[in-house]
Structures are given as C-alpha cells and as structure tokens.
Amino acid sequence: MSRIQQLEEIEKNIAKALEFAGVVMNEMAKDKSVSKNVESHCTQFAKALENVESGLMSQINYLTTVSTSQPHTGSSYGAQKDLLLACQRNEIIKNRLQELEKVHASHAKKFSN
Known part of the structure; x- marks a missing residue:
C-alpha cells in the first residue's frame, strides 16, 4: 500500500x-x-x-x-549525499596537493642554491 x-x-x-x-x-x-x-x-x-x-x-x-540516509526504495538521497561528500573530499585533497607542491618547490629552491 x-x-x-x-x-x-x-x-x-x-x-x-x-x-x-x-x-x-x-x-x-x-x-x-x-x-x-x-x-x-x-x-x-x-x-x-x-x-x-x-x-x-x-x-x-x-x-x-x-x-x-538508510537506503529505501525509490530514493536517490543517499547517492546524492555520497557524491557531494566525494566531491568535497576531492577538493580537499587537491588543495593539500597544491600546498605540498609549494612546499616542495620552496625546499627545492633552497637546496639548489
């Protein structure tokens, strides 16, 4: 019903x-x-x-x-939430990698001089 x-x-x-x-x-x-x-x-x-x-x-x-957010018939809420969280994690990782590149570049300059 x-x-x-x-x-x-x-x-x-x-x-x-x-x-x-x-x-x-x-x-x-x-x-x-x-x-x-x-x-x-x-x-x-x-x-x-x-x-x-x-x-x-x-x-x-x-x-x-x-x-x-437990799965139930006909809902896409859980999948949408998972996608949003995955995008946020991706953005965090991207920012951290950029920071690491900057740190690596600054250390490479110090040791090359």
Whole structure:
C-alpha cells in the first residue's frame, strides 16, 4: 500500500474515533444511558485509536529510516549525499596537493642554491 493510501486510512480511523467519542458522549448525556451501549462504543473508540497509533508509528518509523540516509526504495538521497561528500573530499585533497607542491618547490629552491 502506498504511503498516501496509508495516511488516508489513518485519517479515516481518526474520523471513526471522533465519531465513536461523540456517540459515547451523547449516550452518557442521556438521563438513562445504557451501559452496554457506552461500553460497546468505548471499545470501538479504543480500537480506532489503536489503529491510528499503530499507523502513525509506522509512518514515523518510515520517516526516521528515510531521514537517516538508510537506503529505501525509490530514493536517490543517499547517492546524492555520497557524491557531494566525494566531491568535497576531492577538493580537499587537491588543495593539500597544491600546498605540498609549494612546499616542495620552496625546499627545492633552497637546496639548489
């Protein structure tokens, strides 16, 4: 299931939970509320909340994995990061080699004189 579909399912579960909470509140507001109805709707509310919680945890775990640069399907973030770091290392090495050439040239002048 795609991430968007999973988020839509979570949204539906949130709506269900709110609906069940409203039914419970209406039932409790009655002068003679039926405890079996209240318990039934409370149970449905709790199940809906559990579904929301597990769905959100799944999404958070996915986002945590993606944001820590671990490979996942369809992402080029890791490869882009590796390329950027390789370019930076290349530039550092190039600068150090230029510095070494300057030092070598200055030492060569001292010993040739």
